[in-house]
Amino acid sequence: MSTDTLNTDTATAGGAAGAGPKVDPVTASIIRHGLDAAADQMLVTLKRTAFSPIIYEVMDGAGAFYDRQFRMISQMTALPMFTGSLGLAVESVVKHYEATGEGIQEGDVLVVNDPFVTGTHQWDVAVIVPGFLDGEIVAYAAIKAHHLDVAALAPFVTQSTDVFQEGIIWPGVKLWRAGRRDDDLYRLFTRNTRLPDSAAGDMNAQAGACHTGMRAVLELIGRYGLEQFEAAVEVILDAGEATMREKLAEFPQGRFTGTVVHEHNGFEEVMIPYEVAVEFVDDGIVIDLTDAPDPQPGPVNAPVIGVISAIRCAMMALAIQDGGRANEGYFRPLQLRSREGSMIDAKSPAPVALASYPLYILIEGLNEAIASAMPDRRPAGYDMVVTLFMWGQDENDQVWIDSVNITGGAPAAAPYGDGGGPLMPIACSGVRGVSWEVFEAKTPMTIESTEYAIDSHGVGKHRGGPGWTVMLRADREMELTIVNERSQVPPFALAGAEKGRRNEVLVHRPDGSVEEYAKVTGTKLPAGSRIEMKLSGGAGVGPAAERTPEQVRADLAAGYLSEERAREKYPHAFEG
Amino acid sequence: MSSRIGVDVGGTFTDLIFFDEKSGRVTVGKGPSDPTAVDAAVRGVVSSTLAPERAAEARYFLHGTTVGLNALLERRGAKVGVLTTEGFRDILEQAREERLDERGPRVWDHLFRTPPPLVDRPLRVGIPERVLPDGSVEKELDADAVRAAAAAFAAAGVECVAIVFINSHAAADHELAAERILREAGFDGPVSLSHQITGQYREYERTSTTVIDAYVRPAVSGYLERLESGLKEESVDGECLITTSAGGCIAFSEARSRPFETVMSGPVAGAVGSGVLCRELGLPLAVTADVGGTSFDTCLLVDGRATLKYEGEVVGMPLQTPWVDVRSVGAGGGSIAYIENGLLAVGPRSAGAVPGPVAYGRGGTEPTVTDAAVTLGMLARPTLASGLELDVEGARHSLEPLSRELGIDVDQVAVGILRIAGASMAGAIRAVSIEVGEDPRDGALIAYGGAGPLFSSLLARELQIGTVVVPNHAGNFSAWGLLEQDMVRSAALTIVEPLDRGGLAQAESTLAGLFAQLDERAATKVEGEVVKEAEFDLRFIGQEYSLALGVELEDGRLTEAPAAIAERFGAAYERNYGHRFDVGVTIVSVRAVERTLLPRPSSQGFEAEAGAARSGEKARAYSFVTEDWLDFEVIDREALRPGEEFQGPAIVLEPTTTSYFDVGERGVVHATGALVVTTPSA
Missing domain, CATH: 3.30.1490 (Dna Ligase; domain 1)
Structure with missing residues (x-):
């Protein structure tokens, strides 16, 4: 793919031509509300019925509705990066069944986790439910959510060399045909996981939630008629496009660049820098990723479908700041220049288990570029999510798997000031941090500390939010996968401020040894081991010399800053 | 004898209902709310409505208020100190790393910052102690550390202390012991213990709830104390009770030590009153439509019982307490209409009581839902039953900029505003019912609040609901609901x-x-x-x-x-x-x-006013069914006797609200005085 891959909405790009709208603006607005409410019903059902904490507690999943041209028409208020390109997955699976002549029937439930179709990795399993009216497909509901295990070499891997080591691949199959479950496939599905019960529970939760959402959409279509509904969809998408164009017009035209740095290829620490560019042009915005390097030997590559989603996610945040919903219309002014076969336009069988991380880092690079165009539109850099997966057997020899996804100190931002409490980066905004009491109740682990760390943040006129240190103790023997993506390069600072500390994940074993890992798969932890996560500090904005002495004193009083460091970084606060 | 007074404090008005058990008569009162002196406004409406000898007859004074919520919203709470397990003092600020504040989820907001926590870091103190999930003690409580914290709190002028230890739901001994040590060390302010507040796990949510309790305590406690003694001066001598978020009431004295239970009680009384109405009318399934000045509240009633939930967020902070599952959207009589991304939108911004809708002539300039209703003739007369003169021309004029921008005529803009507000209300009704597996089409719609009965017709059609009920004293129905609680x-x-x-x-x-x-x-x-x-x-x-x-x-x-x-x-x-x-x-x-x-009021004890009669008056108003202007019968509600029938198009007027019934709707007055209307969807 070379250009224009972002603009999949060719049907009406640049505004609807031909026949005028068949819907009044009031009805269009009502239908928009109806779609958003349906998306939220889908979210509530998913959360309330899922079996895995990574879905119900953490919300590592999201869903949306697509029209029959596979355009996203509304999404649930959850993980933005999941739904941005799920329409492409729906399209690909549906087209397969059209090509075979079998087509899609009412009551079919399709399952796909092929990373080169869904954009991320096999753990993210997408479920698709078609909606029928009078025998015709009128819309699709789809939910992608993280399954705890898909029969890879470990519950989460960092050292795979091809996609086949990363779990079973469902290329888009009908797990239910016309309302009847395919028991052969279902057995295959539950046999290809270390956690068959929760996999089955989560699958049913996803399918049930899609059905709930689709019922609401069909009721909406029934109330207003298909013709009005589809005309309203055009109005809604056109409004999204107009908003995006309006926001883009506020930026100075030209080319702005940011730098992306990977620190690790899955096997060894190695700096992999490349440049990304954002070009504000007359008819929209061009994202240039042609500088991206070749695929890496380890699983830090990403399929282009995921990259499209990441870019949409980054650019959506230009147009919407509040709780608003994305739709395909917003994406129309976006164009991508990609280099086919690069690490972020990777082809099967490249390993992609950690695909989310190149996507998060890519969004940070784009943010840096945008911040250089308009400094008040972006904060300093966000921390990446540090991920742990741990697993073992409980006292009844049952397999358990759980995970911790956690992020460091929040960045400062020019218009508002200091960084506050930690925040997930925009790409996984909507994902919730762990509840430690739930985690303790479900795992043989004890949390010893989760406190802010002194002198961890980046100083500046506006300081970053404090980093924090989490200490976990393994009370039984277990195995651990670590993904730490800011272990060398802390999040970027802006306008002359400083960066905070880097991320550091240390394992203290009972024999007294201490080892730091950036990425490791299934390292063994004897009972009594401790995992120390020293999370990065938020980066600052503006020169430290401009911070007021009162603010420095408040940082000292709060214990964010030691006097020694305060005197070093803010000498002006101690003068006179 | 169990005469009683109910006073419900809303954002715009403070409503009173007095039920006289001897005569079965009901007295209604209304006064302006005053957020700066809520108790004075309550006393004011009591003294202006009831003579001292009547007030003295009341055995119960039942109350609904948002004082606790307001303290949170305005951040006017206590200086709180937190004792927590060592290593966990920053839980309150880490807040599960979400973009969530009083505006709701902000998933796209790059520049989002977490709101400042209710307790600053120096006053959140970690204490060496540790209980495991099974209740076993890994580390004993360090009494000296508690004493040191007590000294630090005293030096900092801490008013209330919240104690939240990890896994205290499994073993509460350490929280209790820490309280004891604090007391021994001389702390005599209120202490909130997390295991007594929620007893449920999730440390951030439990911490948030316990801190909220401590934070609102002086505001709620002081308010209830002032109100109780003020009411005595108004001759009110009955037992003072306050509604909780879960419906039902507790004594003022108990609420002063558990104020978090009252934080979300605002819209609850109406739900309780609706439940009683369901039982009186034999309605197995109903949804409520309570439309005030700024918001719309709805809940589901199955067999007269409201659904409860056990967690939720208030101003972006989790609160683990049972509360009636009331869904609110920012759409009410004062909600402002505007254009967003080329589409007409309504609310959540509201003109409130001041300046209010343009039609009220109090200085409002932006078009509101009320202005749209006035433009369409839905309020029937240019003077409200309360005596307010409507500026009909001003209301119509305020819609003109929207008309120009959208390219549709003023009537169509007004229709659009009502339909859009109605659609977001209908969305909330669907959510509250469908999420628990009930279909609102199978139930009745109970409409009340100042603007609820204006919307019932529109909502019933949108939701295909066959029965609409407008209770007696619909505009003050939340105050009535207060009287119905246990x-x-x-x-x-x-x-x-x-x-x-x-x-x-x-x-x-x-x-x-x-x-x-x-x-x-x-x-x-x-x-x-x-x-x-x-x-x-x-x-x-x-x-x-x-x-x-x-x-x-x-x-x-x-x-x-x-x-x-x-x-x-x-x-x-x-x-x-x-x-x-x-x-x-x-x-x-x-x-x-x-x-x-508690003994119930015998019934709503309804009697029509002697001498009142239907005059056959007509008014021109817009019909959403025929999409045209028609003659509507204008009926004074006091003229409607039990058993009497009427049919749409009709507009029923009463001092606290206006009911609008469109073409094809047929009503009958129930023995309680409630209007029971069958719509064409039936």
Whole structure:
């Protein structure tokens, strides 16, 4: 793919031509509300019925509705990066069944986790439910959510060399045909996981939630008629496009660049820098990723479908700041220049288990570029999510798997000031941090500390939010996968401020040894081991010399800053 | 004799209802709310409505207020100190790393910053101690550290202390011991203990709830104290009771020590009153439509009972307490209409009481929902029953800029504003019902609040609901609902046991402890029959989220077999989510509920005013059915007698609200005075 891959909405790009709208603006607005409410019903059902904490507690999943041209028409208020390109997955699976002549029937439930179709990795399993009216497909509901295990070499891997080591691949199959479950496939599905019960529970939760959402959409279509509904969809998408164009017009035209740095290829620490560019042009915005390097030997590559989603996610945040919903219309002014076969336009069988991380880092690079165009539109850099997966057997020899996804100190931002409490980066905004009491109740682990760390943040006129240190103790023997993506390069600072500390994940074993890992798969932890996560500090904005002495004193009083460091970084606060 | 006064404080008005048990008569009062002096406004409406000798007859004074919520919204709470497990002092600020504040979720907001926590870091103190999830003690409580914290709190002028130790739901000893040590060290302010506040796990949510309790305590406590003594001066001598978020009321004295229970009580009384109405009218399923000046509130009633939920967020902060599942959207009579991305939008911004809608002539310039209704003639007369003169021309004029921008005429803009506001209200009604597996089409719509009966026709059509009920005194119905409550206390504890014989035995002994705890809590004994109930939060093994299910309790014993409870749970789960699982069931939490039944008002005791009659008056108003202007019959509500029939198009006027009935709707007056209207959807 070379250009224009972002603009999949060719049907009406640049505004609807031909026949005028068949819907009044009031009805269009009502239908928009109806779609958003349906998306939220889908979210509530998913959360309330899922079996895995990574879905119900953490919300590592999201869903949306697509029209029959596979355009996203509304999404649930959850993980933005999941739904941005799920329409492409729906399209690909549906087209397969059209090509075979079998087509899609009412009551079919399709399952796909092929990373080169869904954009991320096999753990993210997408479920698709078609909606029928009078025998015709009128819309699709789809939910992608993280399954705890898909029969890879470990519950989460960092050292795979091809996609086949990363779990079973469902290329888009009908797990239910016309309302009847395919028991052969279902057995295959539950046999290809270390956690068959929760996999089955989560699958049913996803399918049930899609059905709930689709019922609401069909009721909406029934109330207003298909013709009005589809005309309203055009109005809604056109409004999204107009908003995006309006926001883009506020930026100075030209080319702005940011730098992306990977620190690790899955096997060894190695700096992999490349440049990304954002070009504000007359008819929209061009994202240039042609500088991206070749695929890496380890699983830090990403399929282009995921990259499209990441870019949409980054650019959506230009147009919407509040709780608003994305739709395909917003994406129309976006164009991508990609280099086919690069690490972020990777082809099967490249390993992609950690695909989310190149996507998060890519969004940070784009943010840096945008911040250089308009400094008040972006904060300093966000921390990446540090991920742990741990697993073992409980006292009844049952397999358990759980995970911790956690992020460091929040960045400062020019218009508002200091960084506050930690925040997930925009790409996984909507994902919730762990509840430690739930985690303790479900795992043989004890949390010893989760406190802010002194002198961890980046100083500046506006300081970053404090980093924090989490200490976990393994009370039984277990195995651990670590993904730490800011272990060398802390999040970027802006306008002359400083960066905070880097991320550091240390394992203290009972024999007294201490080892730091950036990425490791299934390292063994004897009972009594401790995992120390020293999370990065938020980066600052503006020169430290401009911070007021009162603010420095408040940082000292709060214990964010030691006097020694305060005197070093803010000498002006101690003068006179 | 059990005459009683109900006073409900809303954002715009303070409403009063007095029920005289001897005569069965009802007296209605209304006065402006004053957020800066809420208790004075309450006294004002009491003294202006009731002569002292009548006020003195009231055996109960029942109250609904948002004082606690306002303290949170305006950040005017106490200086709070937090004692927590060493290593966890920053939980309150880490807040699960979400983009969530009083505006709701902000998933796209790059520049989002977490709101400042209610307690700054220097006042959040970690204490060496540790309890594990099974209740075993890994580290004993360090008494010296508590003493040191007490000294630091005293030096900092801390007014209230919240104590939240990790896993205290499994073993509360350390929280209790820490309180004791604080007292010994001389701290004499209020202390909130997390295990007594929620007893449920999730440390951030429990911390947030406990801190909110401590934070609003002086505001709520001081308010209730001032109000109680002020009411005495107005000759009110009855038992003072306040509504909780879960519906039901508690004594002022108890609310002063558990203020978090009242934080979300604002829209609850109307739900309780609607429940009673459902039982009187024999409605198995109903949804409410309470439309005020700035917001729309709705809840679902099954067999006259509102659905409860056990967690939620208030101004972006989690609150783990039972509350009536009322959904609110920012759409009311004062909601402002504007254009967003080329589409017409309504609310959540409101003109409020000041400046109010353009039609009220108090300086409002932006078009509101009320202005749209006035433009369409839906209020029938240019003078409201309350005496307010409407500026009809001004209202119409305010819609013109929208008309120009959208390219549709002013009438169509007005119709659009009402339909869009109605659609977001309908969305909330669908959410509150469909999420628990009920279809609003099978139920009735109960409309009240100042603007509820104006919207009932539109909502019934949008939702295909066949029956609309407009209760008596609909504009003050929330105050009426206050009179219909029992005293209710509840306490819950997370236990996580399998639903089997052993689990039930465990639940039974937990219940005994919870009921004992409730008895200790009751500072004031109010006379009345006491009913004890038990409820489980259940889930399938392997799941996390649970469903609440009432279980049979006789003399403190759980009488149902595990299989019977499991079957009822499976059925309820299937109704909610469309499927069930063939795996075992877990008891997550046990809840003890104690109701003290208060004597009820005998009925709404309705009589039409003598001499009032239907005059045959007509007014031109817009019909949403024929999409044209028609003659509507204008009826004064006091002229409608029980059993009397009427039919749309008609507009019914009364001092507190206006009801609009469109073409094809047929109404009859119920014995209680409620208007029961059958719509063409029936």
